[in-house]
Amino acid sequence: SEKIAVVPGSFDPVTFGHLDIIKRAADVFDTVYVAVLNNSSKRPLFSVEERMALMAEVTKTLPNVRIESSSGLLIDYAKEKKAKAIVRGLRAVSDFEYEMQITSMNRFLDETIETFFIMTKNQYSFLSSSIVKEVAKYGGDVRELVPVCVVAALKEKYDFTK
Numbered sequence: 001s002e003k004i005a006v007v008p009g010s011f012d013p014v015t016f017g018h019l020d021i022i023k024r025a026a027d028v029f030d031t032v033y034v035a036v037l038n039n040s041s042k043r044p045l046f047s048v049e050e051r052m053a054l055m056a057e058v059t060k061t062l063p064n065v066r067i068e069s070s071s072g073l074l075i076d077y078a079k080e081k082k083a084k085a086i087v088r089g090l091r092a093v094s095d096f097e098y099e100m101q102i103t104s105m106n107r108f109l110d111e112t113i114e115t116f117f118i119m120t121k122n123q124y125s126f127l128s129s130s131i132v133k134e135v136a137k138y139g140g141d142v143r144e145l146v147p148v149c150v151v152a153a154l155k156e157k158y159d160f161t162k
């Protein structure tokens with residue numbers, strides 16, 4: 001039967017690190033749902049619509065990847081999509097403790113959904129959306145860290161001459 005995975009995240013904004021994980025998941029699973037999360041306590045820089053549009057643009061060459069937003073419990077969303085796998089990216093060891101906590105809670109909530117971890121490319125192991133926003137805010141060059149449409153979106157957000 002069709003093997004479906006969910007790749008959840010805030011993607012505020014999507015980086016090459018995220019894209020690397022999504023591409024690897026799309027290689028393994030028949031269908032991948034990227035779930036742009038709309039329930040973070042912190043105020044995101046980009047709206048959920050902007051984050052979905054950027055994600056759609058950077059994954060448009062991947063025919064088995066669908067972009068959706070979700071604001072409820074991740075395991076409820078996964079069940080709704082008939083996904084039996086949640087896929088998360090791991091960068092450095094520092095990610096592991098938090099991911100373990102989330103994964104054990106999800107298993108407690110729903111034993112039937114498994115979480116898989118994909119190690120991101122070494123060159124992206126320092127990369128995060130927050131560090132990219134910091135660099136872009138002060139005019140740094142992020143062209144090797146995020147796709148070109150995200151470079152433009154960041155310039156737009158941080159153009160203080162407007």
Ligand SMILES: O=C(O)c1ccc2[nH]nc(Br)c2c1
Nearest residue numbers: 017018089090091120128129
């Ligand atoms: O951009 C982030 O904040 C972030 C967080 C956690 C992450 N795990 N794997 C990846 Br790629 C990743 C990216």
